[in-house]
Amino acid sequence: MHIVICIKQVPDSAQIRVHPVTNTIMRQGVPTIINPYDLFALEEALRLRDAHSGEVTVLTMGPPMAEDALRKALTYGADRAVLLTDRYFAGSDTLATSFALSQAIAKIGETFGKPDIVFAGKQTIDGDTAQVGPGIAKRLDLLQLTYVAKIASVDLESREITVERRSEGGMQMLKSKLPCLITILEGSNEIRRGTLDDALRAARSEIVKWSAAGAGIEDLSKCGLRGSPTVVKRVFAPAARAEKAAQIDVTDKTPRDLADELIAQIFTRQPALEHELAFDGEA
């Protein structure tokens, strides 16, 4: 089977700092990582390949340095990597991103064989939208299975797939058809370490690099800024609250005294709460 997985290289946002005066992001020196949610999808793709044999192609759209993320994915065991990179893609919102990626997936299909499953991360940690996966599915007219907790079975003969999918208040068991697009829930598996062979192969691998033209994209008006219906008008830091927390003086007080004082403060500020808590406590 052929599986395509879309990943994104993202700044490790835990390490991003905002400049206190200019309110701009200080990106210098911030390390990049593979979007953590994508790793669960990658692992699932690798497991399916191992069980059914076939190939995993990992795809990313990004600047030339996104090659690092692809190489990392190869060390985990992906078989092939495709980098979609072109200045025409700069400034893409989710609609333009899903267009570019879907075109590249179509080209991957022509070049290396049609994918049976396309994986995408549940969402990214920098954009956080969870929209690119469904966007790609729609563009390629693939069935879409998001928030999948478990792939129960894949039958390549009958082209059927059954999954457990998270929904509000429970798990849906769904049966669908291949080809489809899947996003995986975090925590559904644990990414493998990758073998020494994989690491050696990753170091030697030639990464397929496509520009917009290389991926067969003719209509550039659907890419990047021009292809993005949404417009970012303003970026700003959340305003600080006017006053800091009222501090309870802790000097020379026992925890018991402190606790009584805190509770008094709570009920002074929220008088209605006292009754509610009492009733809750009794129920």
Add this chain to the structure above:
Amino acid sequence: MSTANRETPPPAAGRAGMKKELPERFKHYRHVWVFIELERGQVHPVSFELLGEGRKLADKLGVELAGVVLGPPGEATWHAVAGAFAYGADLAYIIEDPLLAHYRNEPFTRAMTDLVNTYKPEILLLGATILGRDLAGSVATTLLTGLTADCTELDVDIDGSLAATRPTFGGSLLCTIYTLNYRPQMATVRPRVMAMPARTDKPVGRVIQHKLFMAEQDIVTKILGFLPDSQSAKANLAYADVVVAGGLGLGAVENLQLVKNLAAAIGAEYGCSRPLVQKGWMPADRQIGQTGKTIRPKLYIAAGISGAIQHRVGVEGADLIVAINTDPNAPIFDFAHVGIVTDAIRFLPALTEAFTRRLSPHNRDKLAS
């Protein structure tokens, strides 16, 4: 969210400076729509929260507010319609069809895009729930329009366009996003980010019924079954009135019991910061913050939590935030209302005991007399 910086924005640059020239085909798009999320007979409360927000937008634009109800024939669907009116909708678009009994992407995407193409709303809001996110992405791509996810503030600009503000860069910054040349302007909002509006006594409005032009054999994906979450394991953090949470400052997994004890004593839900989930100390559905749950309790007690921006955005809607932290400079004291610089491990048992003393039935009777 009231934290938006209201200063004059910097001069628009690049694409932001593009003049709005709405193409002719979009000029007749009118009204604000809210998708009323109905699953297994229940309306998700986020839909009512969105109606509250939608009402404000519709009033500013001088247009009508509509709820969109997609469900199976029967009482639950009409109940959802009545709910939409009670929370402020002027009218409801409804598609009643057995194929809409349980959520599947295919019929719901078809139903929603058909309605939009037929009745042409200028704004379409959905809850950023599992269902809402699955549906919104497909609908926006089908319609080739803009979609802004997880907004924390919605407003109407002077020229009438939707200004959708959302966190960016892992929550460190906010950005305001417009969909200038396409309609509808779509946005999702997470549960509990907007306040629940008051329920009105006049649950009446116009109903416009539409059909789902689909048959079961048109739908490839089949539902084999549904496994409800066991009640016991289910955390209802988002809608709890009181939440007690612990962070890394608690030091060891055993100390989480102190948080659970306090929560049990006052009938609260308990939660945690993200590192605890990453360590496997608590399940993911107890995580509070940007990548966890947004909460809006009357009282939030945070013990041993530093108050990183990603945590802050999830708790800012709380009426009263109490922070217990050993570090007087912890960022949590910048947005908590009451702070106490002390060791949570020693303090939590004392607090639990003090609450128990104060709230014992005996004591309550005494207070009442």
